[in-house]
Structures are given as C-alpha cells and as structure tokens.
Amino acid sequence: MTVDVTRATGTGARVDVIGARAVIAVAALSVALFVCTTVESLPVGLLPQIAHGLGVSLSSAGLLVTGYSLVVTTAAVPLTAATRRVPRRRLLAVTLGVYTTGTLLCAAAPGYAFLFSARVVIALTHAVIWSVVAATAAGMFPERVRAKVVAALFTGSSLAQVAGVPAGTWLGQQTGWRIPFLVAGVLGLAAGSTVVALLPSAPVEVNPAATAPEPSRLRFGLLVSVIAVVIAGFFAFYTYVTVFLTRVSGMSPHSVSAVLAVGGVAGLLGTTASGVLSDRSARATMTGSVALVTAALALLAAAGSRAVVAVAAVALLSLAMAAMITALTSRILRIAPGSVDIASAGGSAAFNAGIAAGSLLGGQLLNAHGPRSAALVGACLAAAGLAALLAEDLLVSSFSGPRPSR
Numbered sequence: 001m002t003v004d005v006t007r008a009t010g011t012g013a014r015v016d017v018i019g020a021r022a023v024i025a026v027a028a029l030s031v032a033l034f035v036c037t038t039v040e041s042l043p044v045g046l047l048p049q050i051a052h053g054l055g056v057s058l059s060s061a062g063l064l065v066t067g068y069s070l071v072v073t074t075a076a077v078p079l080t081a082a083t084r085r086v087p088r089r090r091l092l093a094v095t096l097g098v099y100t101t102g103t104l105l106c107a108a109a110p111g112y113a114f115l116f117s118a119r120v121v122i123a124l125t126h127a128v129i130w131s132v133v134a135a136t137a138a139g140m141f142p143e144r145v146r147a148k149v150v151a152a153l154f155t156g157s158s159l160a161q162v163a164g165v166p167a168g169t170w171l172g173q174q175t176g177w178r179i180p181f182l183v184a185g186v187l188g189l190a191a192g193s194t195v196v197a198l199l200p201s202a203p204v205e206v207n208p209a210a211t212a213p214e215p216s217r218l219r220f221g222l223l224v225s226v227i228a229v230v231i232a233g234f235f236a237f238y239t240y241v242t243v244f245l246t247r248v249s250g251m252s253p254h255s256v257s258a259v260l261a262v263g264g265v266a267g268l269l270g271t272t273a274s275g276v277l278s279d280r281s282a283r284a285t286m287t288g289s290v291a292l293v294t295a296a297l298a299l300l301a302a303a304g305s306r307a308v309v310a311v312a313a314v315a316l317l318s319l320a321m322a323a324m325i326t327a328l329t330s331r332i333l334r335i336a337p338g339s340v341d342i343a344s345a346g347g348s349a350a351f352n353a354g355i356a357a358g359s360l361l362g363g364q365l366l367n368a369h370g371p372r373s374a375a376l377v378g379a380c381l382a383a384a385g386l387a388a389l390l391a392e393d394l395l396v397s398s399f400s401g402p403r404p405s406r
Helices: 002-009 012-045 047-054 058-082 088-107 112-138 143-175 178-198 217-238 241-247 253-303 307-335 340-369 371-390 392-400
Strands: none
Touching: 012 047, 012 058, 012 088, 012 112, 012 143, 012 178, 047 058, 047 112, 058 112, 058 340, 088 112, 088 178, 112 143, 112 307, 112 340, 143 178, 143 253, 143 307, 217 241, 217 253, 217 307, 217 340, 217 371, 217 392, 241 253, 241 307, 241 371, 253 307, 253 371, 307 340, 340 371, 371 392
8 A cells, every 4th residue: 555655665756656656556447347237238229130149039138237247246245245355456366367367258158058157157156246346446545535436446347338348239230149249359469468477466354445434334224225226216217218319308229329428428427526525525516417327317207208318318327327436436435334345335236226126116117107207206216215314313303313424
C-alpha cells in the first residue's frame, strides 16, 4: 500500500512508483469488468445466431442470460464467504483465469449443454469477482478518493454497454456468434495477466478498505432492500425498452440502437460525476440518483409517447442508474457490517435478484397492460426505494437510536 511504503522508505519517488502501479492495476481491473459485463450480455444481442447455430429455440437460448443471473444471485454470498481469507491477488488470478477459460470454452462449445455449462462456470467466478473487486481497488488508495477509484473501476462496465455489447453483437452478426467470445477471452487474458502482475500480494486483513469506517447492520439491511426494489423497478421497464420506444414513442427499430448509445454515453457521465460526489457524501449521491431514476421513469410513463421526451428520459435514466451503482458501492464501503467483500456480495445478490424480478414483472405487465404500464410501475417501485432512503435516520433510530452517517 502507498502509505506503508511511505513510512518504510521516506521517499516520494518510491511512492510514485507504487501509485503508478496501483493506477495501472485499477485500469486493468476496469478492463476485466468490461469483459465480464460484455460476456454476460452478449447472448442478448446474439440470441438468434446462437439459437440457429446450436439448433435450439429462442427461449432456450434466452436461458443463457436468465441462468447466469440466477447463478450470480445464489452464489455471490456463499462463495465470497468461502474465499474471504484468500489473498486478493491469488483469488483474482484464479477467478479471472477461470473466467477467461470459460469464455474461450463458450467460443468452442460443440453444443447447447456445453455452452450452458460454461456459462454457469463463468457466472460462478463473476459472483466472486464483482464481490471483491471494489474493496481490492479502493484499498490501494486513501479513503478520501475511494469513490473516484470506484468510478474509474466501473467505467469498464459502463463502456461495455456503450461499446462492448454493441460491437460484440455486430461482430457476431458478421462472423458468427463464437468470434465475440473468442475476442473477449483474449482481452480478458491480457487484463488478468496485468492484474496479477501489479496487484499487491498482501493478506486480506491489511487491506484498509476490507472493513467499513461506519459499520451499521441496520443501515446496510435497508440499503440492500432499496437496491432490490429500485433495480426491480428499473428492469421492469428497461428489459423492454425497445418495445416501449417502438410501440409507445413511435420510433423505428433502427433508431433504437442510437437511443441506447446516447444512454450509454450518459451512463459514463453519471459514473464520473458520482465518483466525485460520492467522495463528499455517498449517502446523498445515492439518494439523489434514486430520485433521478424515479423522475425518469415517471416522465416515460407520462410523456413517453413523444420521441424527444423519451430519448431525454432514457438518457436521464441511464445517467442516474450509473451514478447510483457507483454511489451504492461507495456507500457499502462506508457502512458494511463486518467484511466489506461479503457485504458487497450481498449487494450483488440483491442487484441480480432485482434484475430477475423486474424482468419477470415487466413481462407480465407488458402482456397484460402494455409497455407504458412497466414504466409506471417501475416509477412506483423506485419511489418506494427513495422514500426508504429519505426516512433512513427515522427508520434506524426507531430500532437503535439515532446515529450520524456520512
């Protein structure tokens, strides 16, 4: 760690070297998250090609996405708990190595069962990677800039939505669905090798971000509940955003990708802004982000039939969601009870549970009442999460007495 080296050597030059290594390591971890997010979502864009190539139905091919989320939801906490004492350099070396191998096996899959099994393997490693990566990266830097580190880390995930998934979809359409998995595997190998070379090899216990400065079981429990509710509201709408934009807003199918690209750019801005704001107050940034999610979904429900309004609302929604994810992670780093890694795993499980529940709810609403209803119900769920955040002090004090929190 930089502080330890300063005390040991008393020289600024050595600290600069360590600082540069930490920055490059975070960049490599960001690339690894780019690969993880891209690989997780690739089947969505390549569903027809995969189904045709392997001779299965579209619904069976869709299970490659649904099954992935369910594995992450159920495995994140127990796997993170089981590996809590493994040094993070060794743990990330193994998990990124297995993830890369699994991605390459996807490219070489001879049949559907093999591909599904490979997706299960990489989902298991995904569950661990996302649980430990934030604390690992943040622990290499002083507390005052850790939210900015988290924002830089999650830039990779945001870029995957802007460039990785669209580029992978295009490449798969031109060359076959296997090639994007092959390219992602090679990129993951390069990122993983860099991470292994540059990450500190210290035990988990010496990571200053391994425990939170203001641990609170009640505040964390409330936060996890809010995550699940808000994410369910978001994905009730966003899973069917293409249907909404074409049926309600009257856009052509070809223009939807441009709208989503605008949303992706807005997401990058949201991630960056949240990194700066969350270092000042992760709690306020989290609350503000959820308020924007609520406003965007309400705007879509009320005036989404106007194309200009719909585009602006989707951009705002993407910005707010990206900002919320960064603020959420920064908030967990501050209030996690016990191990930050296990708390992050709990947050990841709640996030993926929200995705599954929201997608299922959105599908039911779409069939019964049309796409506008998904935006309306999504806004209501987000508003419920916002109300809980605004009442956090009251809710916590009613159980344990007031406790100030940043």
